[in-house]
Structure formats: structure tokens, C-alpha cells
Amino acid sequence: MTTLDKVVGGAPARIDGREKVTGAARYAYEYPVPNAVYVWPVQATIARGRVCAVHGGAALALPGVIAVLNSGNVSRLHPADDAELAVLQSADVAYRGQIVAAVVASTLEGAREAASAVRVDYDEQEHDVVLSPGNPRIFSPRKANAGFPGTVHWGDAESALAAAPAGVDATYTTPAEHASPMEPHATIAFWEGETLTLYNADQAPWMSATAIAALFGLADGAVSIVADHTGGGFGSKAVPRPPTVLAALAARAVGRPVKVAMTRQQMFSLVSYRTPTVQRVRLGAELDGRLTAVWHDALQQSSKRVEYTEQTVAASRMMYATPNSHTAHRLLQLDVPTPSWMRAPGEAPGMFALESAMDELAYALGMDPVELRIVNEPALDPESGLPFSSRNLIACLREGAARFGWAGRDPAPGVRRQGRWLVGTGVASSTYPVFTMASTATARAEPMGRFVVEIAAADIGTGARTALAQVAADELGVPMDQITILVGRSVFGPAPFAGGSMGTASWSWAVSKVCRALVRELDERSGVVPPEGLQARADTTEDLAAQGRFSRHSFGAQFAEVKVDVDSGQVRIERLLGVFAAGRIVNARTARSQFLGGMTMGISMALHEALQLDPRFGDFTNHDLATYHIASNADVRGIEAHWIDEHDDELNPVGVKGIGEVGIVGTAAAIANAVFHATGSRQRDLPITLDRVRAATHTG
Numbered sequence: 001m002t003t004l005d006k007v008v009g010g011a012p013a014r015i016d017g018r019e020k021v022t023g024a025a026r027y028a029y030e031y032p033v034p035n036a037v038y039v040w041p042v043q044a045t046i047a048r049g050r051v052c053a054v055h056g057g058a059a060l061a062l063p064g065v066i067a068v069l070n071s072g073n074v075s076r077l078h079p080a081d082d083a084e085l086a087v088l089q090s091a092d093v094a095y096r097g098q099i100v101a102a103v104v105a106s107t108l109e110g111a112r113e114a115a116s117a118v119r120v121d122y123d124e125q126e127h128d129v130v131l132s133p134g135n136p137r138i139f140s141p142r143k144a145n146a147g148f149p150g151t152v153h154w155g156d157a158e159s160a161l162a163a164a165p166a167g168v169d170a171t172y173t174t175p176a177e178h179a180s181p182m183e184p185h186a187t188i189a190f191w192e193g194e195t196l197t198l199y200n201a202d203q204a205p206w207m208s209a210t211a212i213a214a215l216f217g218l219a220d221g222a223v224s225i226v227a228d229h230t231g232g233g234f235g236s237k238a239v240p241r242p243p244t245v246l247a248a249l250a251a252r253a254v255g256r257p258v259k260v261a262m263t264r265q266q267m268f269s270l271v272s273y274r275t276p277t278v279q280r281v282r283l284g285a286e287l288d289g290r291l292t293a294v295w296h297d298a299l300q301q302s303s304k305r306v307e308y309t310e311q312t313v314a315a316s317r318m319m320y321a322t323p324n325s326h327t328a329h330r331l332l333q334l335d336v337p338t339p340s341w342m343r344a345p346g347e348a349p350g351m352f353a354l355e356s357a358m359d360e361l362a363y364a365l366g367m368d369p370v371e372l373r374i375v376n377e378p379a380l381d382p383e384s385g386l387p388f389s390s391r392n393l394i395a396c397l398r399e400g401a402a403r404f405g406w407a408g409r410d411p412a413p414g415v416r417r418q419g420r421w422l423v424g425t426g427v428a429s430s431t432y433p434v435f436t437m438a439s440t441a442t443a444r445a446e447p448m449g450r451f452v453v454e455i456a457a458a459d460i461g462t463g464a465r466t467a468l469a470q471v472a473a474d475e476l477g478v479p480m481d482q483i484t485i486l487v488g489r490s491v492f493g494p495a496p497f498a499g500g501s502m503g504t505a506s507w508s509w510a511v512s513k514v515c516r517a518l519v520r521e522l523d524e525r526s527g528v529v530p531p532e533g534l535q536a537r538a539d540t541t542e543d544l545a546a547q548g549r550f551s552r553h554s555f556g557a558q559f560a561e562v563k564v565d566v567d568s569g570q571v572r573i574e575r576l577l578g579v580f581a582a583g584r585i586v587n588a589r590t591a592r593s594q595f596l597g598g599m600t601m602g603i604s605m606a607l608h609e610a611l612q613l614d615p616r617f618g619d620f621t622n623h624d625l626a627t628y629h630i631a632s633n634a635d636v637r638g639i640e641a642h643w644i645d646e647h648d649d650e651l652n653p654v655g656v657k658g659i660g661e662v663g664i665v666g667t668a669a670a671i672a673n674a675v676f677h678a679t680g681s682r683q684r685d686l687p688i689t690l691d692r693v694r695a696a697t698h699t700g
């Protein structure tokens with residue numbers, strides 16, 4: 001075994017790359033299912049009220065129409081924590097765009113046409129859809145997402161702020177954003193008695209199957225999800241969304257397999273979005289830069305049906321050393337769809353505010369922003385008092401500064417000009433927690449020297465199946481091509497989602513454990529595989545419970561160089577350079593792609609992405625990719641991702657931290673800070689659009 005080179009840490013190409021580029025890789029909607037019919041949702045045209053009647057007669061008269069579904073003629077579901085899943089369970093309308101009826105027809109086009117022929121009568125009520133800071137219904141939630149407390153404080157932040165010789169007090173806003181993965185949400189559902197099979201665009205085959213089984217009151221294991229390939233998700237596919245439930249309900253109602261595929265426009269109402277935020281950050285510091293107080297308040301929205309509080313201030317609790325801290329979330333529940341996870345929920349908007357404020361503090365102190373962060377490096381996690389399992393923020397800052405050419409930077413804002421362009425540079429820190437969940441996996445030795453590893457992981461384009469094959473190859477001591485890795489199916493047993501950047505950390509643990517168990521069994525048989533093969537199964541539940549108490553986080557530093565057109569206000573990102581410390585990098589090729597993807601999404605957040613809500617209708621008006629702008633190739637010029645060689649023995653056997661989300665965190669602040677350096681005007685509201693830059697730089 002020791003004679004083979006380790007493949008973990010190498011850069012093998014995706015093992016499914018050929019399948020993908022030749023179109024052979026099957027996505028949810030593409031499975032051949034005989035006798036399938038199509039369901040098309042009818043969406044509410046009011047933001048709040050009740051459905052009085054669904055008139056389906058005209059739809060039913062159209063050719064090929066099989067059924068018009070409404071809250072009166074579909075199966076009753078069990079209550080779920082996520083009220084969004086109660087599809088067609090009542091006549092109440094909680095947001096504009098909600099599914100209030102649906103048409104099943106023998107063709108996709110027929111279902112679509114018939115859906116437009118369904119007439120719905122409403123009893124419309126006044127709606128409240130605007131996140132307005134003066135609303136008296138704003139409250140302080142006890143809990144935020146992912147188990148974070150709503151409010152945390154230590155010391156006396158108010159007194160420290162009042163006494164601080166230097167400080168910042170500023171308000172930052174981030175808009176609602178939509179994940180918009182490349183593959184729209186899609187499902188094929190079919191029932192065989194009391195078992196349900198779902199081909200589903202899914203980040204979480206096993207967890208989604210469990211949730212859907214509970215919803216339909218079925219036994220564990222009665223729902224089987226197949227998600228061999230999923231085309232991105234960014235959180236929008238991490239839990240079941242209403243279209244999947246609709247497909248299952250429709251299939252049950254008509255007794256045939258049913259297909260649903262979201263149009264891009266439908267997705268904007270039905271598959272979640274990132275909450276807008278209004279954040280106030282107050283920092284107090286000594287003249288040497290050491291923070292005396294961190295105060296961070298985030299106002300956000302949720303729906304009236306679900307209390308979802310994004311953990312926006314969580315990173316401000318552990319990022320920098322401070323003797324006084326107050327960090328709080330406030331929530332306003334509105335007549336809107338429920339916001340949910342989108343890449344780095346919490347950290348992405350929260351670190352825009354904190355890292356912008358740190359830059360403002362650096363200017364207030366006349367201090368280099370890299371040095372300001374370094375002097376505030378904590379010895380222990382400031383919130384929990386726990387040691388960090390590893391913390392290489394300073395290494396990321398120093399290496400980033402060296403690679404970027406930060407040394408000798410003239411901090412003066414608004415003074416570098418190249419023709420019509422103002423030029424500036426900025427820096428920000430990144431961080432993301434290391435989450436891990438228990439997972440199971442199976443490994444099988446087959447007589448001809450082949451091995452099969454099965455795990456209900458999801459490869460949503462990240463390269464997860466390749467990374468897991470690498471881990472298996474090293475543990476089994478064979479080349480990767482002797483391993484068949486099967487992922488994406490709930491039947492492989494309990495496993496967490498491709499979300500929270502915990503996939504590879506959690507799954508690789510189970511894969512490494514099961515492969516070691518199989519090697520032991522093989523050793524006991526002197527390496528002889530019986531004709532029927534030899535199988536091992538592992539579960540990491542107890543291993544996780546036995547972990548030491550540490551504060552576990554990834555870190556990073558991002559450096560941006562921007563040019564700002566003095567007339568139009570256009571911002572171009574000339575260079576974006578990130579250095580990350582994220583434990584062991586399993587696959588340099590797919591990891592780089594993940595970091596660059598996160599950073600690109602950060603560019604998008606900085607300059608483009610914003611859902612525009614029309615308060616009269618209570619809905620997003622820019623619900624397609626023509627009007628909801630995301631970064632395209634032309635927006636991404638020089639972009640580089642690097643990493644620190646980080647060894648952390650307090651994580652998991654492979655030493656993995658997770659890289660899916662840290663890349664988007666801090667990017668927008670690095671860009672906004674560079675825009676300040678270029679123009680001399682601070683951009684505290686995302687996205688940094690031309691009109692905002694012009695408003696700040698043109699007084700006439």
C-alpha cells in the first residue's frame with residue numbers, strides 16, 4: 001500500500017467529467033419513465049388572502065388535461081416544520097406566487113396552457129411585504145439558523161463604544177438574492193403502493209427522502225430519492241421545496257408518474273431566496289487598532305408562516321478579539337415567501353458589513369487594513385472561549401498581501417487615475433464554520449479486484465464523487481480506477497446534505513471509516529475476496545460524539561483591484577485574489593473551481609444581484625436572468641484562488657474543513673473597500689450599481 005502515491009491532495013479530473021460534457025449524465029428530469037404526465041402549477045396573484053374558488057372547467061375541457069388539483073382534492077399531508085411544504089393543504093394564500101392549484105396533462109405544453117385557463121377567485125386582504133425598519137412588529141428571535149443564538153453579548157459594549165478613542169458607526173444593506181442554479185428545480189414522481197420514488201434535483205437525497213416520508217406519513221425508507229447528478233443548488237435544493245411536493249401529490253392524485261420542471265420565472269417564487277438585511281455595525285478601538293467593542297445588529301425578514309432567521313451576525317462573534325460585544329438579529333415576518341439558505345447564509349451578508357466596517361475603522365485610525373485585522377487576532381474563540389482547531393487567518397492575509405502586491409499601497413482614496421478610470425484596491429477577511437454531521441457508507445470488495453463504495457452524498461457539480469473516490473482509493477490502497485463510487489441515492493442510507501460546506505467533511509469520514517473496516521476484514525481473510533464479495537458498513541455517529549471541544553472554522557483573505565469609470569460609475573474588477581485556509585484540500589482541481597465559484601458569486605453579490613420587490617403586488621419583478629443580473633464571463637477578469645497548507649488533527653480522519661461557502665464570504669466587502677479606495681466614497685449598500693456610484697461621486 002505504501003508504494004502507491006496518495007491520490008488525496010492530487011488534482012485528478014472529475015470521474016464523471018466525460019459523462020457530463022457528452023450529455024450522458026442524467027439529471028432529474030431526464031430519466032425515461034414510461035407513462036409519465038406533466039404537472040404545471042397555478043400561482044397566486046395576490047399576496048395575502050384566501051382562495052374562494054378554483055374554476056377548472058375550461059382547463060379540463062382542453063385536450064389531454066387529466067386533472068385540476070386544488071386544496072380540496074389532493075392528499076392531506078402531515079404538518080412539517082417548513083410550512084412551505086404544505087402544498088395545497090389550505091385555501092390560505094401566504095404570498096404572491098404560492099401554488100394555489102395545478103393542472104396535470106399528458107403533455108408539458110398542454111399542462112401549461114391549461115394552467116393559464118384555470119380561474120381562481122380570491123378573498124384578497126391587505127398585505128405587508130416591505131422590510132421597513134420602523135415596523136412595530138419587528139422582534140428579537142431567540143434562535144437563528146443552524147442553532148446560533150439570536151442575541152449574544154459580553155462585557156459592556158455601549159460603555160466601551162462611548163469611551164473608545166476611535167470608532168465606526170455605519171449602516172449597511174444587502175438585498176434579497178436568488179440562488180438561480182444552472183439546473184432549474186425538477187422532479188419525476190411515481191408511486192408503487194405506499195412507496196414513492198422521486199428523481200429529484202437535490203442536494204440531500206437521504207435527508208429529503210426522510211422529510212418527504214414524514215410529510216406523507218410514510219414509513220422510513222418508503223420514499224426513495226435518486227439524484228445521480230444535480231446542476232447546482234447553493235442551498236435552494238438542500239431541503240425539499242414546494243415543486244417536489246407538488247409532483248408527489250399530483251402523481252398520487254392521478255395514479256401515474258408525474259414530471260415537474262420549474263421555469264426560471266417560477267423558481268423566483270417557489271424555491272427560496274436570501275433575505276434582505278439592514279445591518280448596523282459599531283466598532284470601538286484603541287488608537288493602536290485593538291478593538292474595544294464590536295456591536296452588530298441585523299434586521300431581516302421571514303414569512304409569516306416560518307420564523308427563519310439567517311445567522312447574519314454570527315461571524316462577528318468569533319472573528320476578532322474584543323472585550324465587549326453585542327450582536328443581535330431582529331426579524332420582521334411579512335406576507336412573502338420564506339427566505340432560506342443561499343450560499344453562506346449569514347456569513348455572506350454579515351461579513352460584508354463587518355469587513356466594510358473594519359475598512360472604515362482602518363481609515364479612521366490611519367492604519368493599514370491588513371495590519372488592523374492582524375492586531376485583532378484572538379488567542380481563543382472570543383465567544384465560546386474554546387481554542388480554535390486551527391486558525392490561519394493571519395497566514396492568509398500575509399500570503400494574500402504578498403501575492404497581490406499589497407506592500408507599499410498608498411491608502412489615500414480617490415487619487416489614482418488611468419484615463420477615464422479611477423483605480424483602487426481593497427481587502428477583506430473570509431470565514432465559515434466547519435459543520436459536520438454523521439454519515440453512513442458501504443464498501444464492497446468484488447472478486448475481480450474492484451471495489452464499490454456507496455454513500456447518499458450529492459454531487460451538485462462540486463466534484464464530490466471524485467473527492468470521495470480519492471479518499472476510498474487511499475484507504476483501500478488501490479488506484480482510483482478500481483473503485484466505483486455511487487452517490488446520490490437515498491437508499492444508501494443516512495448521510496447529510498451537500499450544504500453548509502459539510503459534505504466532504506462528513507462523507508469522507510464515513511468513506512474512510514468503511515474502507516478501513518473493509519481492509520481489516522480483507523486482512524483477516526489474507527486478502528481473499530469470497531465469490532459473493534465482501535461488504536462493510538460504517539456509521540460515524542459515535543465518532544462525531546467523541547470529538548474534542550474546539551472552535552472549528554475556515555478562514556480566508558480576499559484582495560480586489562477595481563477600476564471605476566468616472567462618468568458612468570461602472571465598476572470593473574480587474575483582479576480578485578483569495579487565499580484560504582480550509583484544512584486538507586482533497587482535490588486541487590475541484591477545490592480551485594469551488595473557491596473561484598464562490599468568489600465569482602461574491603463578485604455577483606457585490607455588483608449585480610438584487611431582487612426588486614414591487615410593494616403593490618408583493619412579488620419580485622425581476623424574476624428571470626434577463627432582469628436579475630448575475631456575474632457573467634465579462635465580469636470576471638483576473639481571478640486567482642490559493643490556499644495555505646493547513647493540517648488540522650481535530651477535524652476528521654481526512655482533515656477536511658469544507659470549501660463550498662468560504663469563497664463568497666468577504667468578497668463583496670473587498671470589492672466595496674476597493675471602490676472606496678478608488679473613488680473616496682463609501683458604498684454601504686449592495687449591489688454597487690452604476691447609479692449608486694454616480695450618486696456618490698457626482699454632486700452636480
Ligand code: MOS
Nearest residue numbers: 235342343499500
Ligand atoms: Mo448551502 S447555502 O448550505 O447549500
